[in-house]
Amino acid sequence: MDGVNRTRSGRPGVAGANLPAMRSHNAALVLDLLRTAGEGGISRLELAERTGLTPQAVSKITARLREEGLAGEAGRRASTGGKPATVLRLVPDAGHAVGIQLDRDELRAVLVDLDGTVVAARRAEVDLGAGAEAVLGAVVDVAGELVERGGDSLLGVGVGAPGPLDHTHGVLHRVTGFPEWDGFPLRDALAERLGVPVVVDKDSNAAALGLAVGGEGGSFACLLLGTGLGAGLVIGGTVHRGARTGAGEFGHQVVQLDGPPCHCGDRGCIEALCLAAVARGDLAEAARVLGVGAANLAGLLDIDLVLLGGRTIAAAPEPFVRGVAAVLDAHTRREGSLRTTVPVRLAPGGGQGVAEGAAQLLLAPLFGRADG
Amino acid sequence: MDGVNRTRSGRPGVAGANLPAMRSHNAALVLDLLRTAGEGGISRLELAERTGLTPQAVSKITARLREEGLAGEAGRRASTGGKPATVLRLVPDAGHAVGIQLDRDELRAVLVDLDGTVVAARRAEVDLGAGAEAVLGAVVDVAGELVERGGDSLLGVGVGAPGPLDHTHGVLHRVTGFPEWDGFPLRDALAERLGVPVVVDKDSNAAALGLAVGGEGGSFACLLLGTGLGAGLVIGGTVHRGARTGAGEFGHQVVQLDGPPCHCGDRGCIEALCLAAVARGDLAEAARVLGVGAANLAGLLDIDLVLLGGRTIAAAPEPFVRGVAAVLDAHTRREGSLRTTVPVRLAPGGGQGVAEGAAQLLLAPLFGRADG
DNA sequence: TGCACTTTGGCAACAGCGTTGCGAAAGTGG
DNA sequence: CCACTTTCGCAACGCTGTTGCCAAAGTGCA
Incomplete structure (x- = not known):
């Protein structure tokens, strides 16, 4: 329930919980287990065991997720002496995110679905020293294409950049070797040009997030x-x-x-x-x-x-x-x-890895993996 | 809600939330704010603002806390143009804990109330090399007296010891200079002799916890x-x-x-x-x-x-x-x-500081400050 | 003195959460 | 064919925080 708490009060750990918060907490939990289960899927009773919720609660939650199009049935498991369990799966296409690694000399971008699968990838040469206009233009070119391809299910764009920077405001600090970027509001500049939510983080954090979500x-x-x-x-x-x-x-x-x-x-x-x-x-x-x-x-x-x-x-x-x-x-x-x-x-x-992790800056919150 | 989650499933962050969990989460939150407010107290509406809960919810929660004897009214604030606010306070005597610093050559013990106030303190010389029996005897002597003084409101005994050790099981590892303690189940040994719950942690962790709870x-x-x-x-x-x-x-x-x-x-x-x-x-x-x-x-x-x-x-x-x-x-x-x-x-x-922090190993969970 | 206004905070009704009780569905195995 | 196991949803329930409303208790101005 932490993610919700943070969103509500800004001061972590000091926010009260109410029914909607509980609901989204549990939904995120179930969604994360569905994602982790991957192609094999997972049954309702397994979900109940892993979450500590009652099977009935899981049934209600998965029903909601199915209504929203985030989850779906995917066959049944072999019987173990009784009614065979229905296997549930995440619907990967229900959401997409673009992840970008902005490095000193190159640009990598990926379009990723809810599963974490890379749907499309782009690469381009850039020169961080060429000025904001040129760099931003390159990013918008590459990302814009993927954003469009994401369509309605696109949640936003995540950017992993060399530090130091301020990820809460998406503002770069003094990137080693490129002092002209100090104070540049990368997040807002990109969000305005792309017209979708943007999150900026250090490249190493993006990579780490990707690995954490990926199963480590x-x-x-x-x-x-x-x-x-x-x-x-x-x-x-x-x-x-x-x-x-x-x-x-x-x-x-x-x-x-x-x-x-x-x-x-x-x-x-x-x-x-x-x-x-x-x-x-x-x-x-x-x-x-x-x-x-x-x-x-x-x-x-x-x-x-x-x-x-x-x-x-x-x-x-x-x-x-x-x-x-x-x-x-x-x-x-x-x-x-x-x-x-x-x-x-x-x-x-x-x-x-950095680009994929950057995409998770948008996807991870869905699964209750707070980005704070 | 993290503390509750951990308790329920053992695997952090993977546990579902239900109404009792929500309830205790919010109660702990309010209790923590009452504690932080100290002698000055805090009004219901302030609690509502700080938690993000509605005033009505705070009223219900504080009513429960008052029934349980954990909170009480403490006068009223000056009016700001309307009905003056009732000030609520933590009832410090509603709970006590004993904190012990077990060092290589000395022993310090304190009895602390819910407020964190030291009610009584003891000190004794020990020699960690004198063997388990002698050391345990000294600890039981000093702690036992304070445990008794804590009476019914005593929650347990926290011990801060030199590391390395395993705090989840309360087992010492190879304390530098005293290899004979390697593998000693300090928590269980003390719990059996004192007849109250015991928690063991590294001295530095205890000190840090004490400071965190104390306001840092x-x-x-x-x-x-x-x-x-x-x-x-x-x-x-x-x-x-x-x-x-x-x-x-x-x-x-x-x-x-x-x-x-x-x-x-x-x-x-x-x-x-x-x-x-x-x-x-x-x-x-x-x-x-x-x-x-x-x-x-x-x-x-x-x-x-x-x-x-x-x-x-x-x-x-x-x-x-x-x-x-x-x-x-x-x-x-x-x-x-x-x-x-x-x-x-x-x-x-x-x-x-270590002894006071060790006491918080028992008290902090009441305020939603998970010990994990 | 009286009246309008503000602020506090509880009572009652409510919506929505997970839980419990129970039964239908769909298999296995003798 | 029948007993049994396992899955899982419907319905009723208890409890949470929320909403709507109103009483209480002050201030401040006429």
Whole structure:
């Protein structure tokens, strides 16, 4: 019921609940289970078990969802000695969202349905330094086409951009290397031109949201190493952004007191050490530095999983995954506690993870996955 | 409604809501506002505004709370041109909890009422190395007296202990320096001897919870420097513990690659660097190291506040607060963003913050502040 | 002093939520 | 063919917050 609460009062956790709030909370819950079940579907009784609601309540809720066109029947399961269960499914076409990754030199856009399936994809070259008009024009071109294709079921456009930025207002801050964007109201500018709701978030948060919705449970960190180094943090199933969308500033974590200077003005930042190692071809050292940062993060937050992504890692996944895992492994072993090593994996989604996650900025709220 | 959800299904965020859940959610919300209002009290209409509920709903809810003895009238406010508002207050004596700080060499216990006011306090010397029987005996002695004094309104006993431990089962892990406690079921042992519900958590988490309930809003970190160095993390008003109660492992964050060895087996940990600096009397350097760790944490989580506590800091607060603030300040200035510097303060509560927070492990759930 | 007005807050009727009681539908298995 | 199991909806119900309304208790002006 959190999502509703937030919407109503602005101050999280301080809002009362009423019947409509309860209703949409439960509907979102059921919808999320339907989505998670995927093509296999799920029966009403299973839904009842998983939600803790009575079967009768589930029947009423699914009936409403079917009326709204969000859910539908999809055959029946084999009998287990009685009347066979009717399998319910999400109707993927009932909603769509466009997701955009706006990077420093390229633009990726996808049209995604309720299921999370990519229905269409576009890619274009851009230059963030070419001025707002040119960049916005490119975005509107690419997105507009997909928006149209989404038709009536289009919920809006999500944008993942390099930070820092303010996701609540959709305003960019000083993007590293492109100070002219500082203060640019990207969300409102796009919403006006496209005529649909727009949500803007950091690229790393979008990627993390996509993975969380995509099935990664619990708490995890998604580390993106590309032109910069950022982290998307998922804590207990929801993306943690902090009050100023500042969370996930992973690249400028200091891991070497009085170390080599970083372009940020500090010394010994992970990003500086890591990029320097990559530049001289020493991927093992880059991975080790990344691993130390990941171990710090894992220890501080007690997360369940580390996912690696971004262009640099996509170019040579193996040494990074292995190197980071080695550091985490050594760390766990030293602790000697009961806990098993934090697993490290390559973030799925190929080069399109951020764009897909950005689409989830619009879709996730339907499933009760608050975007706050 | 989260607290209720968690209780019902065990799997957070996956539980349906029903009328009783809604009812207790709203009751907890109102109760929390009554508590926060303190001695000044709060009127029904103010409650309605703050919760988003209708005045009528608030009237019904407060009537129930009054029947249960949890709330009461406390005079009236001056009229603002109409009927003067009736001021409502929490009845502090309606509930009590005992909070215990079990440290390596001492024991502190407090009896706290619903308001958070300390009604009684005890202190005793213990030696964690003296064996379970002796330690448990001491705890039962001190706590038993306070439990009895709490009478019928006693909700239970909360214990803050040095980590690592498992707070969901109340089992200690390998307490640094005292390996014999590894696997000891402290919660169940105490619950059996005292005959009341017991909750066990890390000392730093208890301190953080106490501060969160005590009025610190938003997200903050509570860093405790004593015989060890730990952090309690409050994210969006709730203590973040992680799935294994492992979160807040702040002391072994590595801030100096290949730095001096730490007793944990790693190198360059904050704790090693910090304690070494303290040992040679260089508090400025200790504060700087702590500051770097705090800046890392603040950047990663985008927190609003850093609070410093623990014995070492209590002994000389000023250089630590100043030193940590200096590092955070420099860090913010470099970012050049709109955000203001993360403030650093001495954690209030004197030497008794952990014990008071431990009591809140029992009280906080009443106010809808989930302990998960 | 009296009357209009504002503000507080409870009573009563209401709509809507999930729950309970129960029975129909649709299978399996002896 | 019949007993049994399992699924699942209809109907009545209890309880939630909401709405409509009115009494109570002040202020302020004539």
